Amino acid sequence: MEYIPNIIFVILLIAGIGYFANNVKKLIRNIKLGQKVDASDQKSERWKNVVNIALGQSKMVKRPVSGILHVVVYVGFVIINMEVLEIIIDGLFGTHRIGQEYLPATLYGFLIGAFEILAVLVLVSVAVFWIRRNVIKIKRFLSSEMKGWPKSDGNIILYFEVVLMCLFLVMNATDTVFQTANSGNVISQFIAPWFSGFEIETLHTIERIAWWLHIAGILVFLNYLYFSKHLHILLAFPNVYYGSVEPKGKFNNLDAVTAEVKLMMDPDADPYAAPPETADDEVPAKFGASDVMDLTQVQLLNAYTCTECGRCTSSCPANLTGKKLSPRKIMMDTRDRLEEVGKNIDLNKGKFVDDGKQLLGDYITNEELWACTTCNACVEECPVSINPLSIIMEMRRYLVMEQSAAPMELNNMMTNIENNGAPWPYNQMDRLNWKDEN
Amino acid sequence: MSEQLKVPTMAEMMTEGKQPEILFWVGSAGSYDDRAKKITKAFVKILNKANVDFAVLGTEESNTGDVAKRAGNEFLFQMQAVMNIEVLNAYEVKRIVTCDPHSFNCLKNEYPGLGGNYDVIHHTQYIQELISTGRLTLDGNTYKGKRVTFHDPCYLGRANSVYDAPRDVLKKTNATLIEMKRHKGTALCCGAGGAQMFKDAEPGNKEINVLRTEDAIETQPEIIATGCPYCNTMMTDGVKFKEKETEITVMDIAELIANA
Numbered sequence: 001m002e003y004i005p006n007i008i009f010v011i012l013l014i015a016g017i018g019y020f021a022n023n024v025k026k027l028i029r030n031i032k033l034g035q036k037v038d039a040s041d042q043k044s045e046r047w048k049n050v051v052n053i054a055l056g057q058s059k060m061v062k063r064p065v066s067g068i069l070h071v072v073v074y075v076g077f078v079i080i081n082m083e084v085l086e087i088i089i090d091g092l093f094g095t096h097r098i099g100q101e102y103l104p105a106t107l108y109g110f111l112i113g114a115f116e117i118l119a120v121l122v123l124v125s126v127a128v129f130w131i132r133r134n135v136i137k138i139k140r141f142l143s144s145e146m147k148g149w150p151k152s153d154g155n156i157i158l159y160f161e162v163v164l165m166c167l168f169l170v171m172n173a174t175d176t177v178f179q180t181a182n183s184g185n186v187i188s189q190f191i192a193p194w195f196s197g198f199e200i201e202t203l204h205t206i207e208r209i210a211w212w213l214h215i216a217g218i219l220v221f222l223n224y225l226y227f228s229k230h231l232h233i234l235l236a237f238p239n240v241y242y243g244s245v246e247p248k249g250k251f252n253n254l255d256a257v258t259a260e261v262k263l264m265m266d267p268d269a270d271p272y273a274a275p276p277e278t279a280d281d282e283v284p285a286k287f288g289a290s291d292v293m294d295l296t297q298v299q300l301l302n303a304y305t306c307t308e309c310g311r312c313t314s315s316c317p318a319n320l321t322g323k324k325l326s327p328r329k330i331m332m333d334t335r336d337r338l339e340e341v342g343k344n345i346d347l348n349k350g351k352f353v354d355d356g357k358q359l360l361g362d363y364i365t366n367e368e369l370w371a372c373t374t375c376n377a378c379v380e381e382c383p384v385s386i387n388p389l390s391i392i393m394e395m396r397r398y399l400v401m402e403q404s405a406a407p408m409e410l411n412n413m414m415t416n417i418e419n420n421g422a423p424w425p426y427n428q429m430d431r432l433n434w435k436d437e438n
Numbered sequence: 439m440s441e442q443l444k445v446p447t448m449a450e451m452m453t454e455g456k457q458p459e460i461l462f463w464v465g466s467a468g469s470y471d472d473r474a475k476k477i478t479k480a481f482v483k484i485l486n487k488a489n490v491d492f493a494v495l496g497t498e499e500s501n502t503g504d505v506a507k508r509a510g511n512e513f514l515f516q517m518q519a520v521m522n523i524e525v526l527n528a529y530e531v532k533r534i535v536t537c538d539p540h541s542f543n544c545l546k547n548e549y550p551g552l553g554g555n556y557d558v559i560h561h562t563q564y565i566q567e568l569i570s571t572g573r574l575t576l577d578g579n580t581y582k583g584k585r586v587t588f589h590d591p592c593y594l595g596r597a598n599s600v601y602d603a604p605r606d607v608l609k610k611t612n613a614t615l616i617e618m619k620r621h622k623g624t625a626l627c628c629g630a631g632g633a634q635m636f637k638d639a640e641p642g643n644k645e646i647n648v649l650r651t652e653d654a655i656e657t658q659p660e661i662i663a664t665g666c667p668y669c670n671t672m673m674t675d676g677v678k679f680k681e682k683e684t685e686i687t688v689m690d691i692a693e694l695i696a697n698a
Binding site: 100184214219246247248249252253254258260261262264288297317318320322323325367371374375376377379380381393396397401406407409410411412414417418421423424426428429431432435436438 | 639
């Protein structure tokens with residue numbers, strides 16, 4: 001009988017971590033639906049980015065208010081979660097505050113004291129975040145793509161953090177042994193008096209309930225991640241690593257196009273030659289992207305990493321002037337479609353069955369794609385190195401090269417370049433006339 | 439422009455057996471657009487004044503393909519690029535300067551993958567170099583104390599992190615440089631990039647160039663300085679839209695320096 005709590009704990013832990021691991025497997029499978037990219041170059045630059053941008057939050061603090069509050073929550077969350085280690089050991093072995101027993105009293109007191117202070121700072125920050133979203137109504141949280149689930153999602157995460165922090169503090173406040181030791185209870189000593197009228201037995205029960213709810217809450221939160229925008233707390237790191245290390249203006253040259261252009265320009269090429277033999281299952285390369293499978297694995301990782309903060313959209317010139325384009329929506333649509341494809345695969349025993357839908361058209365419209373000025377403001381803004389512009393470009397390529405669906409004025413411009421080497425209908429031979437004009 | 443500009447072509451240079459120190463890539467806008475041609479000529483005036491041994495490709499230059507690429511037409515871009523690279527490599531070009539940040543970005547970042555490797559710089563960087571090496575001197579009075587704000591071209595600034603060269607050069611004119619709220623990395627696009635120059639904007643509630651011009655007007659400038667022919671057009675149109683053309687002039691940095 002005395003091992004029942006340990007057994008329940010093990011079951012809870014295995015269920016919580018197991019379900020999460022299962023979803024992580026799905027997530028990896030979904031990302032792998034994308035095209036492979038070689039990111040083996042510039043390793044030191046990539047690690048530098050992880051240290052500065054992801055760990056160091058260098059881009060977050062460019063907007064100081066949300067940036068600094070975010071650092072508090074981030075640091076608080078990471079550090080307070082060290083406490084989870086103790087909880088897990090206690091839970092598995094039926095000990096109570098194993099750290100108190102084995103660590104020097106001053107060190108343990110210092111650690112828990114620091115956790116308690118951070119917990120309060122996190123509570124304050126989260127409260128400000130909630131006010132920014134729901135009372136001040138900062139514009140980037142109100143865009144059309146933020147209606148419904150994305151809006152609730154943002155708030156649910158804040159509620160989670162409040163509950164977890166409160167449970168941690170209550171757990172400490174009602175732990176009579178811990179309070180008697182009077183070391184590290186910097187905050188909880190002020191909460192303890194709220195419970196002063198209770199019997200010792202009741203206090204113990206409250207402490208146990210808080211303890212169990214705290215660990216259960218953490219496991220629920222862990223599993224909530226996969227269904228929410230909050231995956232960035234894990235994916236920001238790989239995402240920054242795989243983010244571009246090239247100048248932002250450098251767009252990739254399509255290799256499939258290079259092969260064809262080289263052939264066209266080769267005077268020795270036989271115009272009647274049959275295309276080279278390819279393996280039977282090899283589909284000819286598609287130019288650009290119309291669905292998530294055409295995007296790269298990095299672009300799909302980008303989609304899962306996006307936490308919908310909207311800094312991109314709030315700096316997008318098209319969006320600022322009332323156009324439909326929102327870089328954040330591009331990322332959200334990509335993820336939604338990828339999830340849809342993933343569910344399709346789950347339902348059809350591991351194979352994707354054409355559902356007559358695609359990212360282009362069913363999620364992202366031509367109007368959005370053509371509104372982009374390729375100015376890179378969204379790329380510059382993203383605190384975790386997401387590149388919405390690269391997705392827009394791939395879809396434009398599909399529109400132009402596979403569908404010939406460019407706006408008419410652009411077709412005229414391109415015809416001019418083809419015919420006379422300039423976007424306007426001027427004669428190539430007049431190119432140097434300016435030198436003699438007054 | 440009263441004085442005769444000296445604009446040698448690579449072909450002429452070659453027949454004389456000479457190799458210029460730098461190739462001036464004029465670009466399509468700089469060659470054909472009336473407003474941009476003035477920038478081209480101002481820059482040549484600077485090159486002549488500093489006795490720079492340069493040349494242009496003239497009728498052998500063709501569009502970089504940049505705008506086609508941003509529009510999604512990778513085929514057309516690569517066709518143009520391969521053609522231009524053939525010409526540039528035949529002349530053994532090593533160093534290129536251009537007044538167009540779009541050509542700058544494309545030549546610098548996207549040509550190497552197709553076999554075109556050159557040291558490419560923007561004209562504001564080259565002017566900075568000419569001044570710092572003492573080849574170009576400014577009298578420093580023309581713009582003394584004038585309120586100038588600089589609009590960062592996306593393909594110079596964010597795309598290639600060149601923020602200081604144009605500002606350094608502007609300071610050399612003794613003008614008072616006032617920054618817009620959105621500048622450098624957070625600068626707002628003029629609205630012309632990504633092939634928008636050649637099409638109407640999608641439905642919205644404002645034109646981007648008007649919003650950007652409002653940013654500039656907030657600084658109460660006498661001159662809006664740019665470093666891109668397309669930005670120049672957009673900002674000029676914006677100033678006209680706001681009916682400020684009597685108070686504010688839009689000038690390329692090359693034009694400012696040519697008169698300084």
